[in-house]
Amino acid sequence: MKDVAKKAGVSVNTVSRVLNNRGYISDKTRKKVEGAIEELNYIPNQVARNLYKNKTNLIGLVIPDISHPFFSKIAKFLEKDLYLKDYKMILCNATENSEKEKEYLTMLQENKVDGIIIGSHTLETEFYTKIRSPIVALDRYLSDSIPVISSNHAQGGRLAAEKLIESGCKNVLQVVGSRKVDTPSNERHVEFEKMMKENGIKCNSVELEWNKFNFSDYESVSKYILEEYPDVDGIFSVDLVASSIIKYAQKKNIQIPEELKVVGYDGTDISQIVNPSITTIRQPFELISSSSVDILDRLIKKEKGIPLKNIFDVQLIEGETTL
Amino acid sequence: MKDVAKKAGVSVNTVSRVLNNRGYISDKTRKKVEGAIEELNYIPNQVARNLYKNKTNLIGLVIPDISHPFFSKIAKFLEKDLYLKDYKMILCNATENSEKEKEYLTMLQENKVDGIIIGSHTLETEFYTKIRSPIVALDRYLSDSIPVISSNHAQGGRLAAEKLIESGCKNVLQVVGSRKVDTPSNERHVEFEKMMKENGIKCNSVELEWNKFNFSDYESVSKYILEEYPDVDGIFSVDLVASSIIKYAQKKNIQIPEELKVVGYDGTDISQIVNPSITTIRQPFELISSSSVDILDRLIKKEKGIPLKNIFDVQLIEGETTL
DNA sequence: TTGAAAGCGCTAACAA
DNA sequence: TTGTTAGCGCTTTCAA
Numbered sequence: 001m002k003d004v005a006k007k008a009g010v011s012v013n014t015v016s017r018v019l020n021n022r023g024y025i026s027d028k029t030r031k032k033v034e035g036a037i038e039e040l041n042y043i044p045n046q047v048a049r050n051l052y053k054n055k056t057n058l059i060g061l062v063i064p065d066i067s068h069p070f071f072s073k074i075a076k077f078l079e080k081d082l083y084l085k086d087y088k089m090i091l092c093n094a095t096e097n098s099e100k101e102k103e104y105l106t107m108l109q110e111n112k113v114d115g116i117i118i119g120s121h122t123l124e125t126e127f128y129t130k131i132r133s134p135i136v137a138l139d140r141y142l143s144d145s146i147p148v149i150s151s152n153h154a155q156g157g158r159l160a161a162e163k164l165i166e167s168g169c170k171n172v173l174q175v176v177g178s179r180k181v182d183t184p185s186n187e188r189h190v191e192f193e194k195m196m197k198e199n200g201i202k203c204n205s206v207e208l209e210w211n212k213f214n215f216s217d218y219e220s221v222s223k224y225i226l227e228e229y230p231d232v233d234g235i236f237s238v239d240l241v242a243s244s245i246i247k248y249a250q251k252k253n254i255q256i257p258e259e260l261k262v263v264g265y266d267g268t269d270i271s272q273i274v275n276p277s278i279t280t281i282r283q284p285f286e287l288i289s290s291s292s293v294d295i296l297d298r299l300i301k302k303e304k305g306i307p308l309k310n311i312f313d314v315q316l317i318e319g320e321t322t323l
Numbered sequence: 324m325k326d327v328a329k330k331a332g333v334s335v336n337t338v339s340r341v342l343n344n345r346g347y348i349s350d351k352t353r354k355k356v357e358g359a360i361e362e363l364n365y366i367p368n369q370v371a372r373n374l375y376k377n378k379t380n381l382i383g384l385v386i387p388d389i390s391h392p393f394f395s396k397i398a399k400f401l402e403k404d405l406y407l408k409d410y411k412m413i414l415c416n417a418t419e420n421s422e423k424e425k426e427y428l429t430m431l432q433e434n435k436v437d438g439i440i441i442g443s444h445t446l447e448t449e450f451y452t453k454i455r456s457p458i459v460a461l462d463r464y465l466s467d468s469i470p471v472i473s474s475n476h477a478q479g480g481r482l483a484a485e486k487l488i489e490s491g492c493k494n495v496l497q498v499v500g501s502r503k504v505d506t507p508s509n510e511r512h513v514e515f516e517k518m519m520k521e522n523g524i525k526c527n528s529v530e531l532e533w534n535k536f537n538f539s540d541y542e543s544v545s546k547y548i549l550e551e552y553p554d555v556d557g558i559f560s561v562d563l564v565a566s567s568i569i570k571y572a573q574k575k576n577i578q579i580p581e582e583l584k585v586v587g588y589d590g591t592d593i594s595q596i597v598n599p600s601i602t603t604i605r606q607p608f609e610l611i612s613s614s615s616v617d618i619l620d621r622l623i624k625k626e627k628g629i630p631l632k633n634i635f636d637v638q639l640i641e642g643e644t645t646l
Numbered sequence: 647t648t649g650a651a652a653g654c655g656c657t658a659a660c661a662a
Numbered sequence: 663t664t665g666t667t668a669g670c671g672c673t674t675t676c677a678a
Contacts, residue, residue, distance in 0.1 A: 001671060002671085011649045011650075012671085012673095013649060013651095013673085014648060019672095020673080023674095024647050024648085026648090029647080043429075043432050044672080045672070046433040046434045047370060047374045047379060047435045047670090051368075051371055051374050051654050051670090052654045052672055052674085053654080053672090054655095056370060058413075065399065066398050067392075069390075069392070069395075072392075072398075073390045075389050075390070076416060079389065083423070089413065090413055090414075091398070091402060091413075091414040092411075093406075100406070107411065110367055110368070111369045112368060215592055215595050244596070246598070247596070247598040269390075269538055270596060272538050273538065273596070273597060274598070275570040334666075335655085335656080335657095336664075336666080342656095352664080367656080368654090368655050368656070369656095370654090370655080370656090371654075371657085371670090373656095374656075374670050375657050375658090375670045376656090376670085
């Protein structure tokens, strides 16, 4: 910048003004400065600006696994929505590792990110509340002061239950995440079970280990389910597990949907890719993402009256795994 | 930091020393400073450090689509390898948008990232060579001064061809990306076609639109292929397209692998998720990622003799879509 | 309409 | 072993 100023024969102040289009500048001076910028191929140093303004336009996204279709889809939309508001995303893949998550959260604060979107959850509540940066939670209850954005899991549970009931199931099973972790997603399983009970339908639950995102884990769960519950005629689980169950059922020559109905949750591309395509409860990725960014942006701008619970309706996508 | 210094009754310099474990410090002073840090819940400002050191430990990852299984898998490994070297990743999803890619590249330079990993490719070579930051290319030839890291596509093409030949195919078809863009991946199609010619096997190629990553696009391609080339008995394409072809073939009651053999490319989870699982050429994600980070790191450290071509062997994963 | 100077929070010579 | 000071590249007040 000094070089530009020298070349143009003006002060750094003037250069700054040209760059930021601020204050009075004569056309002649502007031209001179712009010429010098061009000639020197000058690139403004955003780090210096960030230091002065104490604002970086960086947002940290902390998730368990970017290679999981749900998170990669959410990340895609978040990136788009952040970009539109001129934020950049630091991707923090916490894996299933609380140490890494902690280090990332510390790093994000040291790097003065403007805000944090967190879809991970391996630490104690206390750790999240101690964070001074604006923060929103994706599908996780971190504390009662941190806004949460999620799909309407209760509605999803009901839609799934309805569909399986409608399809004539008499003995269903749902695959649930660990009940030990308090997430909105538990609500869909509560609702699902409730509706089944109300309709006098047998309903088993199989618990999946928390934060296990591995296809071979799904395979063993699928095997376990179909061996241990041979009479089950309807299953409700996230798309990825559903796809694995379907595959295993096909190997065992169980007809889908005739003998076994399946309803997925998430609405990732997986549900369309497999054959038969999965009837699934699609999470509103677009709304979850845009709302997350919007809420976070308002938090950053210190607005008041920001809603703490932001729940968005899901949609049942008719596939070929139900009648 | 000033507050910490005041509280501890020392100079900011001393605080800096404690933080960085540098120079001589008496145990007593250190304790005092650490106490003050603790008490004030002080978090060092990395932005100020970055400004002084002219180093941010940030790396930009520019890709076309994070929700594509190939890129989300690569991103996962890259994040892990970068984290191990204390780099943070800024995720830049360029979509199919050259304007966005350009803006991102400018932004990354303004933000003084230490380096850029680029798996996108919508701009003219000139634009990439103008970038002063260290830069490596994933599976793209950007210029002859930018190191490229990719899988051994030629070998992959040969392995795929061998497999289909071995399985008895007489009339094969491969789905290729746009030939207009100069990427290493073209090499696998050249090799594939060559081997087929050498063995007197009919070989068609269908060109896929560049940078189209949408399952419904794949569906129309699948439909087109199976309608227009009803006699084809072997297909070679990326996993995602392969999965779509398989699904469509199943709808038409074409037996796989008896009537139609399929070999995929990539080795994403998709190949395991679908039924039958796809025989696929797995790209060495781990090596591509660790090599990219290693090369970039050496570029950042201004080492000499950094290899420009870094090609890693692929592996054929036997699935159920070939004999 | 422009320039001089202070300061964002930190590090690193140099001095004490 | 510790403090003083300059400066990283920029923005902004204040004065000219």
